[in-house]
Amino acid sequence: MATIQEKISALIPEASFAEVQGLQVSVPDAQWHKLAKALYEDANSPFDYLTTIVGMDWGETLGCIYYLESTRTGNRLSVRVETADRQNPQLHSVADLWESANFYEREVYDFFGIVFINHPDMRRLFLRRDWVGHPLRKDYDASPEVNPIRLHHEEAYDTTVSYVEQPDGKIVKTEPVIFEPDDYVINIGPQHPSTHGVLRLRCSLDGEFIKKIDPYCGYIHRGIEKMSESLTYPQTLHFTDRLDYLSAMQNRHALCMCIEDAMQVEIPERAKYIRTINDELMRISSHLLFWGTFCNDLGSTTALIYGFREREMVLDILEETTGARMSFHYNKIGGVMHDIHPDYQRKIKEFCKIMPERLKEYHRFFTGNVIAQGRMHGISVISKERCIAHSMTGPSGRASGWACDVRKRIPYALYDKVEFDEVLRTEGDIYARYMVRMDEILQSIRIIEQLIDNIPEGPVSEKMKPIIKLPEGQWFRQVEASRGAFGVYIESRGDKYPYRLKFNSPGMMLVASLDEVCRGGKIADLIAGGGSLDYVIPDIDR
């Protein structure tokens, strides 16, 4: 890391450094784009993967923290950029380097009102255009009179706003066009059975071929991050089960781990085993649901019934132990809520025996089908480089050959002790994404089989104080959720409430890449392409 620090200080003498879970660089905004370009093009370890951008309101200043990673060397770095101007905050955009910054910066603009100079598309991402204020600012006025429930429809705009810096340093507002007046634009969603939640897409067509897709989010934006700022740490936990409800266990695992990191608590060995097994069960149930709904989207409606048959078996196992079918609320700070059910191990072993047979059945039903093959092979292809540029993690990234599994990259819980393969394919088409998920079910079973007989005796949770306070600082942790790298960022000021809590969801980048994945393909393949990315909308909107 020292060499990176030297390089940066040689390039930008004003940069200051701090040790916050690795190296953190603070640079003034004027130098930021220069630094970003240098980091992106570094010869030895190019920081080509933008993990997330965390928008921040530090009281006097507004700004962002950029989390960067090099896929070649695995080096990680965070950069802090801030601006003192609260009335008219402006930062320089890096959307020209990392494709994923496009949506992340729009999110920051929506929540904090920070305008990104040279960003091609400075629209709100989650809230309506006529929404007053920027909600995650500390001085936001949340009274319902300012923003009542509006029952009139939003207008559809075909242009956007962009602030472009001229060579002489002046900033000029321009109006780039999204759709030309003679484009044939169709609207899909938000109430549409095949968008997997309430996603709205506007796409322009050239005959049957897609020219451009413009995704709209926010139809299920519940303001979780804002609400968390007034809840205690144990209270914030319950939101995680409702973000991506198909990776409820993993999401909660991430937040618990982040808080435990901050408190420097080591959880009991037994709890680690239970958490790991539950994470994998959750992944299986999520991939089963993917199989059912994806086949349903492609016209094989019976598959849904089969997918749910096995999913119910997983839910039964989890229900016996946790008491719920969906919002489990099982992990807690310092371990898990209560001990496992006496039948837990026996039932899981039975399930692990049945499941590989059932997978063969699935392949016989659907995968080998001529129509299914024709609709999956070579369609909606994306390359590894573009996956990294879009930060498309999870099975969708691995289908293009990017080894992005957090369980391997930054092992947590027991993933460094068990043997499993990271399923990789290189085609990057719908079939690859489909098969990666199918094969991951087998790997999950392999992990569970290694752990299930060896759960050690002992307590299931560490005894915690009734009021949990985190020391001052900032923490960022990632886990591998069912559809990609799920991150949690906490900034604490020593209170029992988080100063800022951010969830970095994998689904947002999947939707952001939809335009590139499906562009040029047929409109009929849009549903298959989107279905194979397997995004969950409440995860994106939060």
Add this chain to the structure above:
Amino acid sequence: MQYEDFKDNESLEKLVEELNAAGTNVVVGVFDDIINWGRSNSVWPLAFATSCCGIEFMSVAAARHDMGRFGFEVTRNSPRQADFLMVAGTIVHRMAPILKRVYDQLAEPKYVIATGACAVSGGPFRNSFHTVPGIDQILPVDVFVPGCPPRPEAMLYGMMQLQRKIKVENFFGGVNRKQKREEFFKDKE
């Protein structure tokens, strides 16, 4: 009927008088029963699924819980073909006008079930700046199903409560739901 009773016109006249006073017409009442029997056993939902409850609703439709057993048969994706709106999940400010539009598109007679804590009252997100605290703020709701998310059994129970409600409806006089709905929207505008 005994011969003596047959000749007893007085009590028959009294019976008819009573029925007329209570507002029931014998022949038309039977029509009501037939229509209600048919309608209550074939109510097709429109799944307005926004989040977690939507996945549980899919479980209700799948083989294990199989709502087809009770006459809910299939979910329709077009409001023109559905009988009731199954609002499963949080409704936020941006979604509210769309929910209202889908409701307006449903053909008469129409019903609404609010499924899950979020649709009932805003649930865990009630204090948020962007959540509608219960869809009864914008729509007339027939059945509330609490839970987060409700178990499939609870959803089936709620849907069967709707069937019971349909069974006692009068089309030819008596209480008419339509008037109630007009009242509901009167003070909204």
